Amino acid sequence: QSVLTQPPSVSAAPGQKVTISCSGSSSNIGNNYVSWFQQLPGTAPKLLIYENNERPSGIPDRFSGSKSGTSATLGITGLQTGDEADYYCGTWDSSLRGVLFGGGTRLTVL
Amino acid sequence: QLQLQESGPGLVKPSETLSLTCIVSGGSISSRSYYWGWIRQPPGKGLEWIGSISYDGNTYYNPSLKSRVTMSVDTPKNQFSLKLSSVTVADTALFYCARLERGAAPATIDYWGRGTLVTVSS
Numbered sequence: 001q002s003v004l005t006q007p008p009s010v011s012a013a014p015g016q017k018v019t020i021s022c023s024g025s026s027s028n029i030g031n032n033y034v035s036w037f038q039q040l041p042g043t044a045p046k047l048l049i050y051e052n053n054e055r056p057s058g059i060p061d062r063f064s065g066s067k068s069g070t071s072a073t074l075g076i077t078g079l080q081t082g083d084e085a086d087y088y089c090g091t092w093d094s095s096l097r098g099v100l101f102g103g104g105t106r107l108t109v110l
Numbered sequence: 111q112l113q114l115q116e117s118g119p120g121l122v123k124p125s126e127t128l129s130l131t132c133i134v135s136g137g138s139i140s141s142r143s144y145y146w147g148w149i150r151q152p153p154g155k156g157l158e159w160i161g162s163i164s165y166d167g168n169t170y171y172n173p174s175l176k177s178r179v180t181m182s183v184d185t186p187k188n189q190f191s192l193k194l195s196s197v198t199v200a201d202t203a204l205f206y207c208a209r210l211e212r213g214a215a216p217a218t219i220d221y222w223g224r225g226t227l228v229t230v231s232s
Binding site: 032043044045051088092097098103104 | 149210215
């Protein structure tokens with residue numbers, strides 16, 4: 001069981017919006033930056049969001065990140081079938097002195 | 111464009127040591143701005159950070175694996191390596207090498223290799 005808690009799955013229709021939550025504690029999310037990764041089937045993870053809400057070059061603004069206290073949220077608007085993937089949050093844990101990942105959330109675009 | 115490529119045996123026997131190398135191309139491993147790390151993913155499961163190493167050999171290891179993990183860096187060859195000892199079937203996974211930010215946001219992992227599957231079996 002992961003220290004960072006994500007819902008196992010979320011779903012929404014094409015064109016709609018979805019949010020994915022990531023819950024942690026003061027030793028990780030509460031005091032460190034959060035990243036989000038997208039893993040399409042059969043591929044390596046890809047950085048979607050870093051430093052809570054920043055997008056790397058080439059990531060569309062349909063993807064957004066936010067953080068409040070010990071929780072972070074990934075938002076995806078204008079859902080496309082190509083967004084079907086597993087999404088992971090990640091952060092540093094100051095107590096464990098290591099990188100943590102959430103358990104992952106599978107997004108289904110109905 | 112930075113590229114990372116994992117290499118190593120795809121099959122390891124239980125109790126033996128798993129050894130992987132990551133060759134970095136399109137950029138220098140000697141940058142002070144980054145760590146270089148290993149992340150694994152058991153079949154059908156989530157991501158697990160194994161450890162990170164800087165160009166000058168500073169390391170961070172996952173506490174749950176620390177007793178079995180050794181990472182090293184070879185700056186002339188622009189590559190870094192992982193050794194995981196005393197493996198069991200539970201260590202069967204897809205192993206990724208990656209580049210991590212060295213600074214305020216160490217979970218910023220912006221480049222990943224394609225991954226290499228390592229199966230532990232007799």
